Amino acid sequence: MVSWSTLLVAGLATAGARGNPVELSRRANPTVYLAGDSTMARTSSPHMGWGEYLAKYITIPVVNKAISGRSARSYTNEGRFAEIEKLVKADDIVVIEFGHNDGGSPNSASDNGRSDCPGTGGEVCKSGKTGETVYTFNHYVETASRSFIAKGAKVIVSSQTPNNLWETGTFNPSAPRFVGYAALAARNVGAPGASFVDHFQAVAAMMRKLGSAKTNALFPQDHTHTNPAGADLVAQAFVQAVNMNMNGTTPLKGYLKSPVPVVF
Numbered sequence: 264m265v266s267w268s269t270l271l272v273a274g275l276a277t278a279g280a281r282g283n284p285v286e287l288s289r290r291a292n293p294t295v296y297l298a299g300d301s302t303m304a305r306t307s308s309p310h311m312g313w314g315e316y317l318a319k320y321i322t323i324p325v326v327n328k329a330i331s332g333r334s335a336r337s338y339t340n341e342g343r344f345a346e347i348e349k350l351v352k353a354d355d356i357v358v359i360e361f362g363h364n365d366g367g368s369p370n371s372a373s374d375n376g377r378s379d380c381p382g383t384g385g386e387v388c389k390s391g392k393t394g395e396t397v398y399t400f401n402h403y404v405e406t407a408s409r410s411f412i413a414k415g416a417k418v419i420v421s422s423q424t425p426n427n428l429w430e431t432g433t434f435n436p437s438a439p440r441f442v443g444y445a446a447l448a449a450r451n452v453g454a455p456g457a458s459f460v461d462h463f464q465a466v467a468a469m470m471r472k473l474g475s476a477k478t479n480a481l482f483p484q485d486h487t488h489t490n491p492a493g494a495d496l497v498a499q500a501f502v503q504a505v506n507m508n509m510n511g512t513t514p515l516k517g518y519l520k521s522p523v524p525v526v527f
């Protein structure tokens with residue numbers, strides 16, 4: 264079998280002959296880094312995060328840096344975006360997906376260290392507990408995105424997964440505010456460095472199609488965390504959205520394994 268790198272070199276020779284310096288610098292085998300919370304992270308039974316299943320559906324390696332309990336704020340303050348910034352090389356792809364732990368207000372004396380300052384711009388708050396300056400979800404996500412793009416990487420801002428949308432017995436797909444905030448972050452940072460996947464919308468469409476009983480069976484303990492089968496399906500919904508260019512083209516599109524799953 265002719266390897267992808269051989270094909271790439273042949274392709275580059277042709278591209279070079281046509282004078283296309285952009286293609287010349289493209290790496291054959293970039294890495295995908297995942298930044299997120301428990302719904303993406305490697306967690307323990309009976310739960311699992313969807314990031315553990317992404318590699319099944321794409322042709323390039325995945326490094327899952329998602330950690331349970333984190334928000335865009337705490338992921339920033341713990342230096343976890345900075346750690347990824349040190350690792351990324353040109354053409355790597357970073358998927359950023361937060362929202363489950365970002366709600367609430369940092370103003371109270373019981374500030375949990377995770378709530379972002381309300382708003383979508385340059386608003387600042389002061390933690391009622393530590394006095395620390397707290398920024399908005401958009402500030403944290405956009406700052407991290409720009410730091411990766413400055414190193415030549417690409418960013419996919421992904422909206423948070425839905426909770427069980429059948430939990431009341433009636434399908435309710437209303438999206439939390441962080442879904443729109445994530446779309447705005449990608450727009451503010453701008454193409455071609457940043458793109459957006461509405462993972463919430465993709466998983467919501469999948470849950471609608473699965474129906475109540477099959478969706479409930481994916482949530483063993485609470486309405487947020489799925490079992491491994493659910494995590495695999497949540498990964499498939501992400502990949503399907505990428506394949507469909509659901510909210511615009513992303514750099515992962517070129518690295519999907521065939522056949523691409525269809526879950527919604």
Ligand SMILES: *[C@@H]1O[C@H](CO)[C@@H](O)[C@H](O)[C@H]1NC(C)=O
Pocket residue numbers: 442443446461464509510
């Ligand atoms: C993403 O695209 C889907 C399909 O067109 C659309 O329903 C959804 O509203 C979009 N998401 C956002 C946040 O714009």
